[in-house]
Amino acid sequence: xxxxxxxxxxxxxxxxxxxxxxxxxxxxxxxxxxxxxxxxxxxxxxxxxxxxxxxxxxxxxxxxxxxxxxxxxxxxxxxxxxxxxxxxxxxxxxxxxxxxxxxxx
Amino acid sequence: xxxxxxxxxxxxxxxxxxxxxxxxxxxxxxxxxxxxxxxxxxxxxxxxxxxxxxxxxxxxxxxxxxxxxxxxxxxxxxxxxxxxxxxxxxxxxxxxxxx
Numbered sequence: 001x002x003x004x005x006x007x008x009x010x011x012x013x014x015x016x017x018x019x020x021x022x023x024x025x026x027x028x029x030x031x032x033x034x035x036x037x038x039x040x041x042x043x044x045x046x047x048x049x050x051x052x053x054x055x056x057x058x059x060x061x062x063x064x065x066x067x068x069x070x071x072x073x074x075x076x077x078x079x080x081x082x083x084x085x086x087x088x089x090x091x092x093x094x095x096x097x098x099x100x101x102x103x104x105x
Numbered sequence: 106x107x108x109x110x111x112x113x114x115x116x117x118x119x120x121x122x123x124x125x126x127x128x129x130x131x132x133x134x135x136x137x138x139x140x141x142x143x144x145x146x147x148x149x150x151x152x153x154x155x156x157x158x159x160x161x162x163x164x165x166x167x168x169x170x171x172x173x174x175x176x177x178x179x180x181x182x183x184x185x186x187x188x189x190x191x192x193x194x195x196x197x198x199x200x201x202x203x204x
Contacts, residue, residue: 009106013106013107013110014109016113017109017110017113017114018113020117020144020147021116021117021120023117024116024117024118024119024120024140025120027120027121027136027137027140028120033130033132033133033136036124036133036136037136040136040137040139043117043144044139044140047117047147048143048146048147051110051114051147051151052147055154058154059154059161063161064154067161067164067165068150070168071146071150071164071168074171074174075171075174077175078171078174078175078178079139079143081178082139082174082177082178082181083136083139086135086136090130093132095130095132
């Protein structure tokens with residue numbers, strides 16, 4: 001049972017680290033702001049959820065798991081609404097997204 | 106194995122800091138700052154389980170930091186609703202003007 005939990009922790013930690021680094025590369029390499037929001041959203045929700053689930057497998061049924069669940073809840077509520085507020089603010093300030101010319105004309 | 110996750114989170118924080126340094130608009134910097142805060146919460150959680158396997162004191166700090174992120178999000182929403190960012194600099198596609 002402990003080995004199974006260790007293997008699950010490994011898999012979730014590696015997947016969370018992978019999505020985190022992919023989001024970091026996306027926020028650095030994407031061409032403009034609205035596509036950078038996508039990279040930030042991936043690494044904020046999927047990577048954070050996978051890593052915190054891996055830590056919850058390790059801590060077991062203790063108070064630490066409850067605290068980790070609260071942290072996960074706050075991250076999952078705050079980060080997408082923060083991305084939404086940021087995109088809405090950028091639209092209101094007049095930052096135009098770059099669209100494909102062949103699609104629009 | 107937590108070393109791997111901590112190193113990956115540190116690499117992601119470095120990439121977010123590079124974007125916050127080079128970001129052409131102020132929104133890129135705010136986005137990178139938001140991502141940096143989330144990664145800080147994750148790093149505190151990983152270091153807590155890595156260092157003190159039976160005492161989980163650092164998780165309270167991570168919870169406090171995520172609540173501070175929430176307060177920052179509320180401030181951002183108020184900027185969206187009522188005001189503007191001060192000394193806004195939009196270098197690309199500034200011809201759209203204020204709406």
